Amino acid sequence: CVHHLLKFSANSLLGNNLCLTACGTQSLAEYNAEIIDLKKSLNRTISHQKEEPTRRRDQIDELQKRLDITDKYKNFILFE
Numbered sequence: 001c002v003h004h005l006l007k008f009s010a011n012s013l014l015g016n017n018l019c020l021t022a023c024g025t026q027s028l029a030e031y032n033a034e035i036i037d038l039k040k041s042l043n044r045t046i047s048h049q050k051e052e053p054t055r056r057r058d059q060i061d062e063l064q065k066r067l068d069i070t071d072k073y074k075n076f077i078l079f080e
Contacts, residue, residue, distance in 0.1 A: 026034075
């Protein structure tokens, strides 16, 4: 229900009214459970976004190490 409210919030009045009618059938416990699920999902998304630059930096560092090793190996072969 909360998801639908967020989804239809920018849509027409009809869309909002349809959502509110469907939402009216939810119990308070269901509504609260949905809010908790949405908060968990948001926190996971935020956490993932914060970790992503670190992962990318690690990938870049790993590729740089491989390039350095390859470059050293190439120079070793050329000078023998």
